[in-house]
Amino acid sequence: xxxxDSRPLVARPLVVGLGGTTVPGSSTERALAxxxxxxxxxxxxxxxxxxxxxxxxxxxxxxxxxxxxxxALVDAIRCASGVVIASPGxxxxxxxxxxxxxxxLEETARxxxxxxxxxxxxxxxxxxxxxxxxxxxxxxxxxxxALRGWPTPYAAAINSAECRFDAHGGCSDPVVAGQLAxxxxxxxxxxxxxxxxxxxx
Numbered sequence: 001x002x003x004x005d006s007r008p009l010v011a012r013p014l015v016v017g018l019g020g021t022t023v024p025g026s027s028t029e030r031a032l033a034x035x036x037x038x039x040x041x042x043x044x045x046x047x048x049x050x051x052x053x054x055x056x057x058x059x060x061x062x063x064x065x066x067x068x069x070x071x072a073l074v075d076a077i078r079c080a081s082g083v084v085i086a087s088p089g090x091x092x093x094x095x096x097x098x099x100x101x102x103x104x105l106e107e108t109a110r111x112x113x114x115x116x117x118x119x120x121x122x123x124x125x126x127x128x129x130x131x132x133x134x135x136x137x138x139x140x141x142x143x144x145x146a147l148r149g150w151p152t153p154y155a156a157a158i159n160s161a162e163c164r165f166d167a168h169g170g171c172s173d174p175v176v177a178g179q180l181a182x183x184x185x186x187x188x189x190x191x192x193x194x195x196x197x198x199x200x201x
Contacts, residue, residue, distance in 0.1 A: 019086030020051025038184030089127030120190030
C-alpha cells in the first residue's frame, strides 16, 4: 500500500497531463500542452504523457506485470497534486487510447489515496463539432467523479473545425487559448493548496 505522505515533497506541486491521440501533433495534445503551460506559469511543475506515451501502453490487464511506461504513468499520478486529462471526442465519448490509460489507475486501488481521490482534475475535449465535444466533456467529468477526483469548475470543449493549433504552442482562436489557460490555472491553484497542506502536515 502506498501512503499519501510517501509522495515526494518537491519545491513546486506536480500537475500531470494525460491525453492525445495516435496522430503526432494532434489538436488534443496541443490543447493539453497549452493548459499545462498555464499551470506552469501559475507555479506548478508539469509532466505530459502524450499520445505517443499512451499508444505505447498495452491494453490494461489486471494483475499483469507492468511495463516501464505503465509504472511511470502510475507513479506520476501518485506524486501528483493535480491532473489534466484531454481526449478527442470519438463517436461522442472518450477515446479508447485515453480510457485505457485511465484504466491503468486501477493500480492505485490499494493505495491510501486511491485513484484521483481529492485531486483537482481539469478536463479538455476536442472534436470536429460541438456535439461530440460537449458529450466527451460530460463523460470525462463522470469518470473523474467515479475516480473520486474533483473536476475543475471550468472545462474546455473545443470544436476543432473552428480552431487550429500549431507546433509552436499557438492557437488560432484567442478565446479558446484563454479557456485552456483557465483550465490549467484552476488545476494549478488547487494543486498549490494541496501541496501546502501536505507541507504543513
